[in-house]
Amino acid sequence: QALLVQSGGEVKKPGASVKVSCRTSGYTFTSNGINWVRQAPGQGLEWMGWISPHTGNTNYALRFQGRVTMSTDTSTSTANMELRSLTSDDSAVYYCARDLVSGFFPSPFDYWGQGILVTVSS
Amino acid sequence: DIQMTQSPSSLSASVGDRVTVTCRASQDISNYLAWYQQRPGKVPKLLIYAASTLQSGVPSRFSGSGSGTDFTLTISSLQPEDVATYYCQKYNSAPRTFGQGTKVEIK
Numbered sequence: 001q002a003l004l005v006q007s008g009g010e011v012k013k014p015g016a017s018v019k020v021s022c023r024t025s026g027y028t029f030t031s032n033g034i035n036w037v038r039q040a041p042g043q044g045l046e047w048m049g050w051i052s053p054h055t056g057n058t059n060y061a062l063r064f065q066g067r068v069t070m071s072t073d074t075s076t077s078t079a080n081m082e083l084r085s086l087t088s089d090d091s092a093v094y095y096c097a098r099d100l101v102s103g104f105f106p107s108p109f110d111y112w113g114q115g116i117l118v119t120v121s122s
Numbered sequence: 123d124i125q126m127t128q129s130p131s132s133l134s135a136s137v138g139d140r141v142t143v144t145c146r147a148s149q150d151i152s153n154y155l156a157w158y159q160q161r162p163g164k165v166p167k168l169l170i171y172a173a174s175t176l177q178s179g180v181p182s183r184f185s186g187s188g189s190g191t192d193f194t195l196t197i198s199s200l201q202p203e204d205v206a207t208y209y210c211q212k213y214n215s216a217p218r219t220f221g222q223g224t225k226v227e228i229k
Contacts, residue, residue, distance in 0.1 A: 035218070037166075044209065044220055044221075044222050044223045045158075045160075045166065045209055045211075045220040045223075046220070047211075047217055047218045047219060047220065049216075050216065050218075059216045061216070061217045062123075062217070095165065095166075097166075100168070100171065106154050106213050106214050106215065107213060108156035108168055108171045108211060108213050109156075109158075109166075109168060110168050110177065112165045112166060112167075113165075114165060115165060
């Protein structure tokens with residue numbers, strides 16, 4: 001049974017950066033990709049990007065390119081997501097989510113972190 | 123990018139009713155379509171993938187169908203615990219876009 005546990009909520013000022021971590025357990029970390037999804041208050045789900053813990057390859061949604069960096073630490077089975085130049089529009093719950101299918105095949109998300117709230121406010 | 127459009131945006135039905143939610147892709151995505159359930163204040167949960175494959179542990183009253191651009195999620199007999207927002211997602215390629223969601227309530 002996979003488990004994804006995220007770091008605590010954050011409050012940031014506009015223009016700052018936030019780094020969110022997602023510690024995994026219960027499976028081989030390098031076997032399945034990790035995705036980041038966010039949800040603004042009262043809004044729908046937005047896919048931000050994907051990283052392969054096996055290769056470090058990333059694929060970012062166009063609207064976040066240049067502002068987001070996803071990384072992994074295989075020694076601790078942890079995925080990280082850093083978002084820079086925050087604005088109030090970035091206030092949201094941020095989730096990590098594991099690919100159901102291992103490898104590089106198209107995949108939905110079977111296990112999710114609990115989500116953490118990032119609030120951007122002056 | 124391929125757009126995913128769900129309908130309706132919300133619906134209200136009685137316990138025991140058959141409920142149908144539709145998802146339309148702006149381009150052919152074959153069967154690379156998933157459905158998620160998000161109960162209020164909870165984490166999204168994978169219900170169906172490959173358009174019609176039920177994820178392990180999901181009740182059999184949930185079913186999915188479709189291929190290409192038109193997909194359907196059906197709840198055969200609505201239960202109180204099914205109150206949630208349902209999202210479709212295409213995952214054939216990046217970006218793995220979600221639909222805007224369909225909120226299901228009990229009448």
